[in-house]
Amino acid sequence: xxxxxxxxxxxxxxxxxxxxxxxxxxxxxxxxxxxxxxxxxxxxxxxxxxxxxxxxxxxxxxxxxxxxxxxxxxxxxxxxxxxxxxxxxxxxxxxxxxxxxxxxxxxxxxxxxxxxxxxxxxxxxxxxxxxxxxxxxxxxxxxxxxxxxxxxxxxxxxxxxxxxxxxxxxxxxxxxxxxxxxxxxxxxxxxxxxxxxxxxxxxxxxxxxxxxxxxxxxxxxxxxxxxxxxxxxxxxxxxxxxxxxxxxxxxxxxxxxxxxxxxxxxxxxxxxxxxxxxxxxxxxxxxxxxxxxxxxxxxxxxxxxxxxxxxxxxxxxxxxxxxxxxxxxxxxxxxxxxxxxxxxxxxxx
Amino acid sequence: xxxxxxxxxxxxxxxxxxxxxxxxxxxxxxxxxxxxxxxxxxxxxxxxxxxxxxxxxxxxxxxxxxxxxxxxxxxxxxxxxxxxxxxxxxxxxxxxxxxxxxxxxxxxxxxxxxxxxxxxxxxxxxxxxxxxxxxxxxxxxxxxxxxxxxxxxxxxxxxxxxxxxxxxxxxxxxxxxxxxxxxxxxxxxxxxxxxxxxxxxxxxxxxxxxxxxxxxxxxxxxxxxxxxxxxxxxxxxxxxxxxxxxxxxxxxxxxxxxxxxxxxxxxxxxxxxxxxxxxxxxxxxxxxxxxxxxxxxxxxxxxxxxxxxxxxxxxxxxxxxxxxxxxxxxxxxxxxxxxxxxxxxxxxxxxxxxxxxxxxxxxxxxxxxxxxxxxxxxxxxxxxxxxxxxxxxxxxxxxxxxxxxxxxxxxxxxxxxxxxxxxxxxxxxxxxxxxxxxxxxxxxxxxxxxxxxxxxxxxxxxxxxxxxxxxxxxxxxxxxxxxxxxxxxxxxxxxxxxxxxxxxxxxxxxxxxxxxxxxxxxxxxxx
Numbered sequence: 001x002x003x004x005x006x007x008x009x010x011x012x013x014x015x016x017x018x019x020x021x022x023x024x025x026x027x028x029x030x031x032x033x034x035x036x037x038x039x040x041x042x043x044x045x046x047x048x049x050x051x052x053x054x055x056x057x058x059x060x061x062x063x064x065x066x067x068x069x070x071x072x073x074x075x076x077x078x079x080x081x082x083x084x085x086x087x088x089x090x091x092x093x094x095x096x097x098x099x100x101x102x103x104x105x106x107x108x109x110x111x112x113x114x115x116x117x118x119x120x121x122x123x124x125x126x127x128x129x130x131x132x133x134x135x136x137x138x139x140x141x142x143x144x145x146x147x148x149x150x151x152x153x154x155x156x157x158x159x160x161x162x163x164x165x166x167x168x169x170x171x172x173x174x175x176x177x178x179x180x181x182x183x184x185x186x187x188x189x190x191x192x193x194x195x196x197x198x199x200x201x202x203x204x205x206x207x208x209x210x211x212x213x214x215x216x217x218x219x220x221x222x223x224x225x226x227x228x229x230x231x232x233x234x235x236x237x238x239x240x241x242x243x244x245x246x247x248x249x250x251x252x253x254x255x256x257x258x259x260x261x262x263x264x265x266x267x268x269x270x271x272x273x274x275x276x277x278x279x280x281x282x283x284x285x286x287x288x289x290x291x292x293x294x295x296x297x298x299x300x301x302x303x304x305x306x307x308x309x310x311x312x313x314x315x316x317x318x319x320x321x322x323x324x325x326x327x328x329x330x331x332x333x334x335x336x337x338x339x340x341x342x343x344x345x346x347x348x349x
Numbered sequence: 350x351x352x353x354x355x356x357x358x359x360x361x362x363x364x365x366x367x368x369x370x371x372x373x374x375x376x377x378x379x380x381x382x383x384x385x386x387x388x389x390x391x392x393x394x395x396x397x398x399x400x401x402x403x404x405x406x407x408x409x410x411x412x413x414x415x416x417x418x419x420x421x422x423x424x425x426x427x428x429x430x431x432x433x434x435x436x437x438x439x440x441x442x443x444x445x446x447x448x449x450x451x452x453x454x455x456x457x458x459x460x461x462x463x464x465x466x467x468x469x470x471x472x473x474x475x476x477x478x479x480x481x482x483x484x485x486x487x488x489x490x491x492x493x494x495x496x497x498x499x500x501x502x503x504x505x506x507x508x509x510x511x512x513x514x515x516x517x518x519x520x521x522x523x524x525x526x527x528x529x530x531x532x533x534x535x536x537x538x539x540x541x542x543x544x545x546x547x548x549x550x551x552x553x554x555x556x557x558x559x560x561x562x563x564x565x566x567x568x569x570x571x572x573x574x575x576x577x578x579x580x581x582x583x584x585x586x587x588x589x590x591x592x593x594x595x596x597x598x599x600x601x602x603x604x605x606x607x608x609x610x611x612x613x614x615x616x617x618x619x620x621x622x623x624x625x626x627x628x629x630x631x632x633x634x635x636x637x638x639x640x641x642x643x644x645x646x647x648x649x650x651x652x653x654x655x656x657x658x659x660x661x662x663x664x665x666x667x668x669x670x671x672x673x674x675x676x677x678x679x680x681x682x683x684x685x686x687x688x689x690x691x692x693x694x695x696x697x698x699x700x701x702x703x704x705x706x707x708x709x710x711x712x713x714x715x716x717x718x719x720x721x722x723x724x725x726x727x728x729x730x731x732x733x734x735x736x737x738x739x740x741x742x743x744x745x746x747x748x749x750x751x752x753x754x755x756x757x758x759x760x761x762x763x764x765x766x767x768x769x770x771x772x773x774x775x776x777x778x779x780x781x782x783x784x785x786x787x788x789x790x791x792x793x794x795x796x797x798x799x800x801x802x803x804x805x806x807x808x809x810x811x812x813x814x815x816x817x818x819x820x821x822x823x824x825x826x827x828x829x830x831x832x833x834x835x836x837x838x839x840x841x842x843x844x845x846x847x848x849x850x851x852x853x854x855x856x857x858x859x860x861x862x863x864x865x866x867x868x869x870x871x872x873x874x875x876x
Contacts, residue, residue, distance in 0.1 A: 137784075137785030137786075137788050137789060138785050158383075158386075159379060159383065160379050161379055161382035161383055161386060190375070190771060191785075191789075192375065207785075218661075220659050220660070220661035221657075221659060222641070222642070222657065222658050222659045222661065223529070223641075223647075223648045223650075223656045223657065223658050224529065225529050225640075225641040225642075225648075225779070226529060226774050226779075227373060227374050227375075227526075227527060227528065227529065227774070228374070228525065228526030228527055228528055228529060228530075228531055228532060228650055228651035229354065229374050229375075229376045229377055229525075229650060229651060230529070230648060230649075230650025230651065230652075230654055230656055230717070231376055232656065235642055235661040235662075237661050237662055240662050240663060241662060242642050242661060242662060251716060252353075252354070252355060252654065252716065252717065253353075253354040253355065253376075253650060253652060253654060253717075254376045255355075257376050257379060258376065259375030259376060259771070260375075260771060260772060260786070261772075261774055261780060261786075262376075264783065264785060264786075265774070265779060265780050265783045265786060266642075266783075267782055267783045267784070268623075268624075268640070268778075268779040268780070268782040268783065269640050269642045269643075269662075269665070270662075270665065271624075271782045273624055273625070273782065274623055274624065274637070274640075274665045274666060274668070275622065275623060275624060275625060275629075275635065275636075275637035275638070275666070275668060276637055276665060276666020276667055276668060277637060277666060277667045278634065278635065278636050278637060278667075279625075279632075279634065279635035280633070280634050281632070281633045281634070286625075286630075286632070286635060289634075291667070291669075294634050294636060295677060295678065295681055296681075297633075297634055298592075298619055298634055298678060299678060299681045299682055301590060301616075301617045301633075302590065302678075302682060303682070305589045305590040305616065305617065308589075309587075309589050311569070312569075312573075312587070313587060313588055313589040313590065314588070314589070314590040314591075314592075315573070315574060315579045315582070315588050315590070315591055315592070316591070316592040316593070316594070317576060317579075317591070317592070317593045317594065317596045317598070318534060318537075318539040318594055318595075319530075319534060319539075319594045319595030319596050319671075320528035320529070320530050320531035320533075320534045320539075320595075320596075321528060321529060321530065321595040321596070322530065322534070322594060322595045322646075322671050323530065323533070323641075323644070323646025323647055323648060323658055323671070323672070323691065324530065324533040324534075324536065324537050324646065324647045324648070324649060324655070324695070324698065325646045325647065325672050325691040325694040325695060325698070326594070326595075326646065326670075326671035326672045326675065327530070327533060327534045327537035327538070327539045328537040328538065328545060328694060328697070328698050329671075329672050329675040329676060329679070329694060330539065330594055330671075330675055331537065331538040331539055331544070331545070332563065332679070333675050333678060333679050333682075334573075335538075335544070335550075335559075335568055335569065336559070336563045336565045336568065336684065337565075337679050337682050337683075337684045338682070339567070339568075339569060340569060340573055341541050341542065341550050341569050341571065341572055341573030342541065342573035342574045342579060342588070343538070343539060343540070343541060343573055344539065344540060344541050344573070344574070344575045344576045344579065345531075345534045345535075345539040345540075345576075345596065346528070346531070346576070346596050346598075346601060347531050347534065347535055347539070347540075348493070348494070348576075348860065348861065348862035348863065349601045349602065349775075349863075349865075
């Protein structure tokens with residue numbers, strides 16, 4: 001542990017901490033657009049600048065390691081002014097279209113501009129004017145909204161290990177994109193959506209049929225319904241329908257990652273072909289029926305079969321797709337109520 | 350998994366056998382790639398040159414059905430070169446001498462011939478695995494879906510035990526379970542001879558415990574039928590009523606013609622699902638179930654982590670959560686037990702299932718818990734067999750290579766192996782309704798080596814006829830170089846041109862798993 005002074009208060013922090021981590025531990029909010037605890041510190045956005053005693057320039061808190069006796073100031077006028085300049089520069093090359101931007105309400109750039117009082121960019125000059133990449137089946141890339149934080153590139157590289165993205169070109173021409181800007185469809189992209197999940201602005205957004213404001217949606221944390229990894233995700237709902245999903249940012253077992261199915265295969269939930277009512281076969285055809293009629297028929301068939309042929313003439317396939325509670329009750333129904341151990345499921349398929 | 354997903358990135362040797370991880374368990378696939386990027390060594394044994402094979406330090410492109418030969422061969426090399434963990438073997442295992450004798454005949458030369466790989470590569474892989482302190486084995490259906498599935502798994506366990514790789518962090522024998530709650534369905538007693546927690550139905554004490562807990566008498570003491578046995582029992586008239594919940598055997602089970610015949614001839618079939626699946630179409634009664642987004646509950650993942658499922662929207666239409674439907678049927682059959690919500694069912698599960706004893710919804714609010722979690726204050730178990738092997742001593746159980754039930758012959762000269770692809774899931778009842786996924790992966794295909802395709806005059810994209818002894822399907826050719834000349838691959842997702850018309854009824858006699866991974870087929874031009 002080392003002692004570090006932040007805004008005149010002394011804290012004990014582990015020696016491998018960055019200044020940003022030390023501030024987080026102390027409950028001091030440091031703005032950042034490019035930082036992600038899972039990634040190597042990148043110091044690209046310059047929003048986390050702090051003043052450190054004895055150092056000539058403002059330092060990026062995300063990449064600066066703590067040292068014993070270090071004295072840090074996080075919100076001096078100099079620091080505030082520097083952060084405001086960063087936002088001013090970003091907004092000078094960013095469409096000021098929060099009124100119509102899908103990301104509005106959960107955009108970090110918007111939040112910081114609000115917090116630091118930056119209404120628009122003051123540098124008049126050339127702006128990026130590039131066509132969007134809409135070649136991916138599940139999400140779009142608005143190149144003009146990229147703020148070059150590099151989170152998409154680094155997630156694809158360091159965590160997803162798909163290496164579909166790079167910071168292409170340098171200087172004013174720099175852009176997070178696929179090699180040669182050939183578009184997602186021509187790249188090694190596997191549509192996991194992990195770049196979309198970390199984009200702090202509206203550059204990467206899922207394709208959506210309808211325009212829905214973030215503040216009109218609800219999010220419910222749950223477990224993915226596909227493979228056995230058990231990724232934690234949030235289902236995004238609007239007016240009682242599921243409109244998408246995104247990874248839970250931290251924690252076991254997926255640490256903020258999903259695959260293409262977890263990220264984008266939620267359309268089945270509110271699909272028009274969902275079964276909405278019980279069906280009973282009458283004269284060879286499945287016809288709509290009430291729950292009562294369906295229950296009555298099943299129960300009478302169970303009783304009749306059991307009476308005529310014995311309990312072991314009945315059997316059930318329970319399901320690896322259903323919950324533990326569903327499965328527990330299914331085997332209980334067969335063993336305790338029907339009286340047979342003819343219960344199995346698709347574990348081997 | 351004996352160990353945990355989060356340990357993957359800190360393995361220094363990863364032995365992948367029979368799992369196409371980046372497509373079937375993509376997020377674990379990323380962790381394997383991250384471990385590799387950090388400097389871990391990667392061994393891949395697979396019949397196809399999958400994505401992970403491209404990054405492997407040793408890639409063993411083995412023939413389908415040769416897993417035991419490979420594993421025994423590695424073990425023999427390890428023992429002959431004195432690379433095994435003698436201290437661990439002496440302290441924590443039994444029956445090593447018998448194992449040692451049994452693998453003696455698996456010389457590198459013999460094994461190289463059976464697996465059709467270079468003997469030096471086998472030696473290299475064996476040495477790499479044995480010399481590491483942090484070596485994990487990861488497998489999936491590629492080794493289990495054989496008539497020797499159980500023995501294949503035992504062979505991995507023998508290898509791990511001989512190198513002291515069970516009961517320690519960053520090691521283990523780690524099956525990657527394919528379905529969201531296949532672990533939980535097994536844990537909950539969705540098996541013919543097991544109550545929840547793998548408590549055997551024929552154990553008198555267990556039966557009496559459940560009779561008391563459930564307030565019933567005369568619970569059956571004999572084990573029930575497995576799915577393949579139930580389908581056969583329909584054929585001989587001994588099974589008259591079948592209730593299928595959330596499963597689509599008309600696409601997923603082997604030898605679909607046989608399945609279809611059984612389901613069409615049964616007296617009464619109930620299917621409970623979220624869509625009118627190929628199986629539901631054959632039912633006498635179809636019950637509309639709520640999807641995972643519409644109900645509360647828990648799933649248990651491949652690393653034994655019990656995690657919450659939370660209701661995000663109301664059930665669609667007039668559908669109901671499965672547990673509500675089952676509770677109502679039980680009630681109407683005279684078993685009047687009411688559960689206010691699934692947390693109450695979990696309370697009952699915890700009370701009768703030792704591994705789940707400490708699990709409650711209240712605790713799960715703060716994140717998942719890995720079983721065994723026997724008491725309310727138990728933190729859960731990151732890796733198994735830590736203090737000692739669960740059964741006392743780790744048992745070496747010699748197993749022999751016997752090959753597959755079907756081998757290629759003059760009439761059926763190719764070996765078909767099946768699996769999944771990244772862009773679909775199981776029988777596509779869910780992913781088949783996602784437009785983007787259908788655009789990327791619209792229909793079934795068969796992967797054929799370029800040399801074979803040239804020889805038979807097949808072009809990429811051409812529809813051909815694939816036949817086995819059980820059936821035939823028309824399917825589009827995908828010419829590739831990732832597969833051997835005498836092996837072909839099909840995904841099993843698609844109902845149209847379903848691979849499972851071709852797969853066989855050969856079963857592992859112990860687990861009753863079908864031999865999906867090896868079927869002899871012939872390939873012909875259409876028309």
